[in-house]
Amino acid sequence: MDKVKLIDQVIKAIYAVFALVIVSFLFLVLIWTNPELVYSPRVSPADWQPRSIQADLGKGPRESLVRLGHEIIIETSKHIGPLAPEIESRLAGNNLSCQSCHLDAGRKSGSASFVGVANRFPQFRGRENKMGSLNERVNGCMERSMDGKPLPEGGLEMQAIVAYMEWLSEDVPVEREAEYKGFAKVELPTEAADPIKGRALSIARAVIWKTVKVNDHLKRISIYIHRYGGMTPITMALECIV
Numbered sequence: 692m693d694k695v696k697l698i699d700q701v702i703k704a705i706y707a708v709f710a711l712v713i714v715s716f717l718f719l720v721l722i723w724t725n726p727e728l729v730y731s732p733r734v735s736p737a738d739w740q741p742r743s744i745q746a747d748l749g750k751g752p753r754e755s756l757v758r759l760g761h762e763i764i765i766e767t768s769k770h771i772g773p774l775a776p777e778i779e780s781r782l783a784g785n786n787l788s789c790q791s792c793h794l795d796a797g798r799k800s801g802s803a804s805f806v807g808v809a810n811r812f813p814q815f816r817g818r819e820n821k822m823g824s825l826n827e828r829v830n831g832c833m834e835r836s837m838d839g840k841p842l843p844e845g846g847l848e849m850q851a852i853v854a855y856m857e858w859l860s861e862d863v864p865v866e867r868e869a870e871y872k873g874f875a876k877v878e879l880p881t882e883a884a885d886p887i888k889g890r891a892l893s894i895a896r897a898v899i900w901k902t903v904k905v906n907d908h909l910k911r912i913s914i915y916i917h918r919y920g921g922m923t924p925i926t927m928a929l930e931c932i933v
């Protein structure tokens with residue numbers, strides 16, 4: 692009788708060990724495939740870098756919207772400007788890109804970066820004297836900087852631009868947010884601007900120079916663009932300095 696009980700207990704113990712092994716194995720597989728469940732890689736605020744499409748964007752429905760937003764910001768004219776294939780999409784009036792001003796697809800500090808921008812809206816806008824949304828702010832740049840018409844609020848392009856900005860604004864350490872807001876401070880000169888010097892500078896401006904060797908002498912060739920203000924066409928001059 693005792694022998695039967697013993698065998699029964701041994702079988703139960705084997706089952707228990709077996710179940711434990713299976714559960715541990717499944718747990719390990721789960722952790723292996725989703726390491727963030729137990730370990731979240733915390734970067735110190737000092738080492739933190741803005742997200743990049745190439746390194747940090749996964750795959751999925753939201754990701755493709757974020758990717759489209761990034762493309763619109765770096766190649767604005769091809770998507771919503773004069774170079775867009777569909778005439779109805781050509782809402783921007785010039786061939787600038789958003790990143791002509793918001794450098795490195797809005798990732799660079801000191802150039803009204805989009806890092807953290809989604810956390811700053813809605814906000815009060817003195818220019819319109821009302822609370823403004825992020826959509827309205829994007830359209831502010833569409834109408835002024837891009838010399839165009841506003842993007843439809845619920846349209847794919849607006850959704851994509853905002854999705855990209857929201858993605859860039861996630862997990863930004865609070866200590867670093869201010870660094871990405873607005874433009875770099877410029878030291879303004881203390882003396883008054885001199886319009887005569889300014890005119891001289893705008894009339895003749897060297898745009899290209901190159902050093903060449905002629906008969907063992909170094910010469911600098913400078914190409915100047917002369918502008919005589921207003922509508923006068925641009926003329927060119929070539930100058931050789933020994």
Ligand code: HEC
Nearest residue numbers: 787788789791792803808828829832833836852872873874
């Ligand atoms: C010619 C330069 C220029 C271009 C091109 C431009 N912007 Fe701007 N943008 C600005 C300036 C200037 C500001 C104001 C920054 C400030 O308030 O400190 C601004 C501000 C913004 C802001 C608010 C930023 C903040 O931190 O509050 C958003 C959003 C924005 N622009 C989106 C865009 C988008 C999207 C495009 C392209 C469709 C674009 N901009 C194109 C110059 C430009």
